[in-house]
Amino acid sequence: MVKIRIQIFLLISTFIIVSCAQPQGTLPTYNQELSIEEQKIQNQLFADSWLKAYLNVSEVGLNILFNAVELCREEDQIYGIGVDIATRYDGPEQIRSELTKSLFLTDDITIVATGINTPARNAGLNRGDKIIKINDQTAPYGVNATSEFYKKIRDSKTKTHQILVKRNDQEILINVKAQKQCRFGFFVDLDNNTFNAFADGNFIALSLRMAKWLAQDEIGIPLVFAHELAHNAYHHIDDKKTNMQAGAGIGLLLDILARSQGVQTDFMNMGANMGAMSYSIDYENEADYLSIYALALSGYEIDDAANFWRRFAVEVPSSIYSKGGTHPSTSERYVRIEKTIEEVYDKINKEEAILPN
Numbered sequence: 281m282v283k284i285r286i287q288i289f290l291l292i293s294t295f296i297i298v299s300c301a302q303p304q305g306t307l308p309t310y311n312q313e314l315s316i317e318e319q320k321i322q323n324q325l326f327a328d329s330w331l332k333a334y335l336n337v338s339e340v341g342l343n344i345l346f347n348a349v350e351l352c353r354e355e356d357q358i359y360g361i362g363v364d365i366a367t368r369y370d371g372p373e374q375i376r377s378e379l380t381k382s383l384f385l386t387d388d389i390t391i392v393a394t395g396i397n398t399p400a401r402n403a404g405l406n407r408g409d410k411i412i413k414i415n416d417q418t419a420p421y422g423v424n425a426t427s428e429f430y431k432k433i434r435d436s437k438t439k440t441h442q443i444l445v446k447r448n449d450q451e452i453l454i455n456v457k458a459q460k461q462c463r464f465g466f467f468v469d470l471d472n473n474t475f476n477a478f479a480d481g482n483f484i485a486l487s488l489r490m491a492k493w494l495a496q497d498e499i500g501i502p503l504v505f506a507h508e509l510a511h512n513a514y515h516h517i518d519d520k521k522t523n524m525q526a527g528a529g530i531g532l533l534l535d536i537l538a539r540s541q542g543v544q545t546d547f548m549n550m551g552a553n554m555g556a557m558s559y560s561i562d563y564e565n566e567a568d569y570l571s572i573y574a575l576a577l578s579g580y581e582i583d584d585a586a587n588f589w590r591r592f593a594v595e596v597p598s599s600i601y602s603k604g605g606t607h608p609s610t611s612e613r614y615v616r617i618e619k620t621i622e623e624v625y626d627k628i629n630k631e632e633a634i635l636p637n
């Protein structure tokens with residue numbers, strides 16, 4: 281039996297060798313070891329492009345989480361100082377060692393970003409600072425350092441924290457007072473094919489391709505972040521049944537990232553995945569409406585917010601009509617947002633609180 285199989289195999293192999301056309305030219309010698317080296321270079325370039333997209337989102341996200349806090353319910357407000365931190369144990373596993381290299385990560389906590397207009401930024405904490413001590417005690421370090429640090433800040437509420445950082449071999453003591461922020465975490469997925477963003481009740485997620493496209497103009501990331509924040513702030517997820525199985529695969533990766541943001545959640549069980557999260561059109565309109573308030577509260581120029589939906593229409597032309605879809609058409613969004621911008625400006629001019637009706 282085995283012999284027959286071998287004969288058949290040889291016969292087929294011979295047939296393939298004889299029948300397949302072969303390139304006629306002589307190629308330069310190929311060194312596979314060099315291509316393994318090249319893999320490392322390309323993965324580092326990919327990691328750095330992800331990092332750039334992520335840091336854009338982090339700067340904007342921290343700003344909005346703090347400054348639009350009034351849109352979030354009391355139960356969704358926590359105390360924070362506005363730092364995004366990491367050790368060499370954080371970040372997506374596929375690019376972790378590359379990120380460690382680019383951000384000079386160690387076992388100590390490194391500040392990766394401070395949002396625009398956050399307590400941390402205003403107190404003088406900088407990207408790249410290593411947190412050595414907090415309130416005269418050795419700062420958390422190692423595997424769980426980031427979540428321990430966030431918890432410490434959260435639990436001590438309004439307290440002013442004395443943070444000792446190492447910056448260019450100098451030790452600097454900085455006092456920073458914790459303030460209220462919306463509790464939601466955020467991340468940028470490694471997916472460079474999907475063009476999507478979603479909110480699942482706990483997190484705000486952008487695909488890498490979406491984050492890179494949004495970064496092309498000033499209002500892109502703030503507007504989409506504000507829209508997704510609105511879904512979470514107004515608990516749109518409560519009425520939405522998620523597909524429990526669809527998200528299991530991607531969930532594990534998200535969960536790892538989630539922990540690096542210091543918010544406890546389990547994406548594996550929640551089954552959150554890109555595309556599974558969609559709301560009814562009424563909720564989308566409400567999120568659009570609230571997004572303009574979140575932007576205004578966070579100090580962004582809202583004049584260009586309606587125009588964003590024209591740019592989106594050019595990128596995704598099917599969204600111009602969008603009949604029977606999960607989202608309002610970009611034409612409807614443009615028209616509605618123009619009205620909302622008028623409403624917000626009216627409140628600003630009358631010196632009223634910038635809060636939704």
Ligand SMILES: [Zn+2]
Pocket residue numbers: 507508511559564567
């Ligand atoms: Zn939405």
